[in-house]
């Protein structure tokens with residue numbers, strides 16, 4: 601049997617894992633061995649007696665920077681245990697923003713290395729020398745890469761066969777066809793004076809599907825003009 605999808609997280613806080621990834625769908629799948637999670641404590645690769653992993657930045661400025669030599673030793677140790685197709689990611693607000701399309705590719709890769717930054721970030725030389733792919737969770741700043749790593753891994757794991765109960769649901773989700781999802785409603789039918797849209801109670805499956813598709817377009821147009829433009833461009837409408 602081939603090895604399950606494996607994520608190796610390099611962090612100064614290995615105790616944070618599995619954290620939320622140990623619960624619910626991802627947690628059950630982890631227990632069932634559908635995917636593997638390994639952590640590497642970057643501090644184990646520090647060389648001095650204080651086990652220091654960070655230094656003041658050259659050129660001055662605030663904060664501390666993670667040392668290239670220490671992190672490279674951790675990256676090399678993790679890479680030596682992995683196959684040649686391991687994708688190596690470094691989380692940073694300077695990276696390419698993560699998308700569902702990229703998540704789909706990462707979920708197909710056999711192994712993932714995820715490097716979590718702390719302090720002001722990581723010495724650029726290790727990122728360049730080890731070919732780490734710089735990935736951002738979005739245009740905001742976290743205090744460390746661990747929560748971003750959990751988000752990235754969670755998004756990959758839920759795409760794996762058998763992890764989600766209802767796999768057909770994935771195709772209709774936000775971003776899958778370049779649109780956001782339609783709104784959801786459930787019981788009770790009337791809540792605080794608000795009724796569920798009549799169409800959803802009609803039993804006309806085709807009309808419901810058409811209504812939902814119109815809702816997807818409407819909400820995408822209003823909330824995400826960027827996505828809407830790409831959606832239209834992909835269909836040859838400008």
Ligand code: SAH
Pocket residue numbers: 691692693694715716717718719720721722735736737738739740741742743744745746748
């Ligand atoms: N000085 C940096 C921010 C450092 S935040 C800058 O201005 O770009 C400390 C660490 O948190 C980063 O090294 C990174 O690993 C993580 N981090 C913060 N925001 C992130 C984001 N939007 N996406 C991914 N990782 C992030």
